[in-house]
Amino acid sequence: MIVTGDYIRKLRMERGLSQTELARLSNISQAHIAKIERGRVDPRLSTINRILFVMSKKEREIHCRDIMTRDIISVKPNTSVEKIIAIMRSSGISQIPVFDGNDQVGSIRETTILHNMDKNLHRIEAKHILDKPFPVVDSEDPVEILPPLLDIHPAVLVSERGRIRGIITKSDLLEMK
Known part of the structure; x- marks a missing residue:
């Protein structure tokens, strides 16, 4: 196989990498990557090998951002448990994060609701039966x-640049298989 600039560009685009990202990962200048892709330079074999190594590594790596659900269903601390049950039923979920503004303050799980069935659920607010917050990973x-996180917790929140942007549950991970 002959590795051309067009081939390198095609691989880079398939992996969702910019020239700048590929340059950083392969320790080659962005300008040199651009020249290789346009066919303006004849790169050394070692340069091509570094680029192809990065591309092959990128092909295998799956990041949290790739499997997270971006539309996070959440509630506020003052949401009634009765309303939370309705949200969980209609959305087909068994756990829900609780946010006060942008801050996660806890979670509500089906098991928590079941343990509190003896209480008047239409009068109880989420803040009175909160579980621990879900762990947060970077995208x-x-x-x-x-x-290991999902062995302990039913869900994991995903942050990008310090803000919660997604959620991953056990079923999301199982869908990868």
């Missing part, structure tokens, strides 16, 4: 970090 983290 760039590899999915390999998830199984």
